[in-house]
Amino acid sequence: MTSTEKPDFDVISVGAGFAGLALIHYLREVGMSIKVLDRASDIGGTWTWNRYPGAMTDSESYYYCLMFSKELLQEWSWSARYPTWKETQDYMKFVADKCDMWPHIQLETEVVAADYQKDSGLWKVTTESGETLTCKYFISGMGMISQQIIPDIKGMDTFKGPIFHSSRWPEDLEWEGKRIAMIGAGATTVQMVPAMSEKAKSIHVFQRTNNFILPGMQREMTPEWEKEIKENYDEIVAKCRNHVFGMAFDDAEGRLAVETPPEEVERIFEEKWTGSFRWVFETFDDLLSDQRANDMASEFIARKMRERVEDPELADLLVPKVGDYPLFAKRPPMDHHYLEQFNRDDVFLVDIKDKEPIVEITETGIRTTENHFEFDIIILATGFQAYTGALEAFPIRGESGQTLAEKWQDKSASIMGVCVADFPNLFVITGPQAPFANLPTSIEQNAIWIAKCIDKMEKEGYDVCKPRKDVEDEWTAHVADIHSQTLMSTGDKVHSWMMGANIENKQPRVLIYFGGANNYYDCLDKSVEEGFPELEFEKLAS
């Protein structure tokens, strides 16, 4: 093996979302030439694809952002607690403008293969047009939730009207006054229904599994609130870094629901019912670890949900039964008046799990075992192949010639979600077995680790870093062990994407590190301090 061949770029990264921008920032800092490729026609990642009515973040705006520059945090103004897709994308364009990132970004470029070349230690990256580019380091910023799931329903190609996945919203779609079907009742549908019910002729939601739904309680950013945020950004950044979920939340001050009198539990639940995921983390510390506490929280949420649905039979379908599955074994959608919409006479719920499964899509609508419904538009709100989907969608071949998809056929394995044994000089932003958290926080922590690793290699003259298989086995076992101790381990029973259980013909697997994002970031920092013991560094003959 020799290191004489010069690559086109030091780094090629795929994905021009938060990950791409963070990588440009941190890798430029250590002197790397970097090219970010994306198949989209604009930057934004998630927020350029998911443009459906009502699309907005569930994280609160002021910490759903990149935090590497104090100036940028001060300069940008958010308009609301939860920004729309458009505002989030505008924010990312603002970052790209301010930091002169555009020259590093190449859009409308789909990567269709990436091959590690043993002889040169370089990666060969092939794009859809047949162009090949080489780089020393190949990085995935392809997103944890970017590869959509298209269900295999009989007759899908026969439907005469528009039928599309929610993350591919047709720009010129005229949906007002139309009869609309939404297949799927997860976070996307929870956002779409209230945004569309007023103007659609009718909406039918085809639901397989119901969800515990938390209230968003959207509100405008006032000058006073913005001032308070901006005066406290150092603290907000530190809170994100040190929180189990990477969010700028306070903790529950050590309170345990199981040790608190019931009326006090109720009082605290009620007092903290102020919107966002905060409620889960700021009320009691045992909601996600003790089934009894989890049941108390589930009961409270279920009661709040039922209060908003007039028809008790409909409420039975929309609201999970306490004990069916633990709160957070499925990620709760954030609600902006979803449930109330079912009190209208033009918004309907179709129970496709127990009552009337879908049989086929016809030229004019959807046939279930009981009915034929006529529609003008069918939206597949069927979610994503989380964590591994984009990495398995095209061949990424490592040293042995095996692809990531082949390697992960039965179970996913990685070291801290950032690198994978048998794939030298490959790095992944928020890969499988990283935590599920406020993503920009995790993305930035991953980008920092990667930049420091590359910096070490460049300074010390290494050509190749090889993730150690024994460390990968250890991390994978550790992640599985933690998972088995949490209440989240039942996620496969409720088709949770958090375990890949929403994908047909695929073994559910542990995709998420549930040991707390803060502890995970500590692991990354410790690895840097110890000189990256997870990797073997090599020099090739020149």
Ligand SMILES: Cc1cc2nc3c(=O)[nH]c(=O)nc-3n(C[C@H](O)[C@H](O)[C@H](O)COP(=O)(O)OP(=O)(O)OC[C@H]3O[C@@H](n4cnc5c(N)ncnc54)[C@H](O)[C@@H]3O)c2cc1C
């Ligand atoms: C509707 C929705 C709402 C969300 N809300 C939140 C939230 O409130 N809080 C939160 O923390 N997270 C949220 N997420 C998760 C969200 O994906 C992350 O917060 C974040 O945007 C991920 O950024 P990323 O850069 O890692 O990946 P992405 O934003 O997913 O970007 C990946 C990019 O890679 C590109 N790509 C993939 N494969 C290829 C290929 N083969 N060739 C070329 N380009 C490719 C895609 O086109 C895409 O642009 C949400 C996700 C969705 C879908």
